[in-house]
Amino acid sequence: MPRGRAPTYDAQREAILAGAAKLFAERGYSDVSMIEVARACGVSKPLLYHYVRDKDDLLVLICEGHVSRLVELVRETIAEESEPQARLKLMIRRFVEAYAEARHEHRVLTQDVKFLTGAGKARVLAHEREVVAAFADTIALLRPEAGAEGLHKPLTMLLFGMINWMFTWLKPEGELTYEAMAPVVTELFFGGIGAVRSPVTAKKTRRKPTPKETLA
Amino acid sequence: MPRGRAPTYDAQREAILAGAAKLFAERGYSDVSMIEVARACGVSKPLLYHYVRDKDDLLVLICEGHVSRLVELVRETIAEESEPQARLKLMIRRFVEAYAEARHEHRVLTQDVKFLTGAGKARVLAHEREVVAAFADTIALLRPEAGAEGLHKPLTMLLFGMINWMFTWLKPEGELTYEAMAPVVTELFFGGIGAVRSPVTAKKTRRKPTPKETLA
DNA sequence: CCTACCGATCGGTAGG
DNA sequence: CCTACCGATCGGTAGG
Numbered sequence A, B: 001m002p003r004g005r006a007p008t009y010d011a012q013r014e015a016i017l018a019g020a021a022k023l024f025a026e027r028g029y030s031d032v033s034m035i036e037v038a039r040a041c042g043v044s045k046p047l048l049y050h051y052v053r054d055k056d057d058l059l060v061l062i063c064e065g066h067v068s069r070l071v072e073l074v075r076e077t078i079a080e081e082s083e084p085q086a087r088l089k090l091m092i093r094r095f096v097e098a099y100a101e102a103r104h105e106h107r108v109l110t111q112d113v114k115f116l117t118g119a120g121k122a123r124v125l126a127h128e129r130e131v132v133a134a135f136a137d138t139i140a141l142l143r144p145e146a147g148a149e150g151l152h153k154p155l156t157m158l159l160f161g162m163i164n165w166m167f168t169w170l171k172p173e174g175e176l177t178y179e180a181m182a183p184v185v186t187e188l189f190f191g192g193i194g195a196v197r198s199p200v201t202a203k204k205t206r207r208k209p210t211p212k213e214t215l216a
Numbered sequence C, D: 001c002c003t004a005c006c007g008a009t010c011g012g013t014a015g016g
Helices: A009-027 A034-040 A045-051 A055-080 A084-101 A103-111 A118-142 A144-148 A152-169 A178-193 A211-215 B009-027 B034-041 B045-051 B055-080 B084-101 B103-111 B118-142 B144-148 B152-169 B178-193 B211-215
Strands: none
Touching: A009 A034, A009 A045, A009 A055, A009 A103, A034 A045, A055 A084, A055 A103, A055 A118, A084 A103, A084 A118, A084 A152, A084 A178, A103 A152, A118 A152, A152 A178, A152 B152, A152 B178, A178 B152, A178 B178, B009 B034, B009 B045, B009 B055, B009 B103, B034 B045, B055 B084, B055 B103, B055 B118, B084 B103, B084 B118, B084 B152, B084 B178, B103 B152, B118 B152, B152 B178
16 A cells, blocks of 8 residues: 655645745746755755656646636636626735735746646646636626727736736835735726727728738 | 948847847747857857857847837927826827837847846846836826825836736737727726825835834 | 857756 | 655756
């Protein structure tokens, strides 16, 4: 009979993922070596490889763990609040909170996705799409006409832009906190969506380009 | 007597910077080798080193070239339009245009700044600060009370977040164009700033923490 | 302006 | 036989 994993295995692994996330967030996935991850976590390199298959796996585990929690968070919020305005406000507040609690993981997710490959990349992107869709659907309920204008997806991405970009300029040791910024983002977005008038697509139907146009 | 530079030197160098910017934008500064840059530009590696001192220099030249053009653009806009609302609208439109025309350089500037070092980094950051200050000053003219609330800098960064994030999700070959998005960003931001009510700082004056608080 | 190299360090794995 | 873990070193490749 196998002895099974040590009781400390899962905790140790979580500690390694957190330590690696911090290094990746600060210096980027490619510029951090496995020996640096190992040292930062107080383990030898071979022991690090006992917890993760390889460097790619480490990145996937960090990204997937974080994005899975985000998916859970939007599902819970949708289940518990059906009124669109209240739901979107709650989503924004919870997202900013979740990001603040997992700053390093979130930074890795936004800056190092391009290094993901294969099945891991597919899973992470699928989760991201679910999160974006949940926001876009709620915005569509708030502004039904935005859908016909092709606006609710772009509006969603502008909202994500405000939130995601915060983590490049807001320093955690600073006076300005993530909690203080959440209502500012909310007010700016709610105040703004009513004012957006420009349709983003001039045409609804897209012509097939003629061979001449394609070559030009 | 030195022969002096070939008449094609500057053009060749610009072509190299553009080729390198494309590779860096797509795969990140660290993951692109100098031999890859050379091949993409149709030169040998030693010849590449004839145009740039080293890899760091290549990054600095790309970032500084782009950010210098942005500084010029805000200076011109300030000089030619004094009315705050029209000025900010013009700034947003011209920025989105400038970014679209220098997509790769802008991507490098936002994702690879962390690899800059020394004097080059200082120069790039100084230029960035001038650009941010120009936007923040214009927003302060539009909403004077935001200054007292400590809001105009955060509002500026939310605006930059919307614009900068666009370049992570808007694909140039897609139906949705940067030009179509500029008015959407403008309307959302102008509609929203009037609605922001939350002061971001609870206190104006910051107490010195007592030793007890510092240790806790 | 090329081929040919260097010191160093990378991610990953061997034996024990 | 398993796990947990070490010192040492592998084949390749990076920037220069």
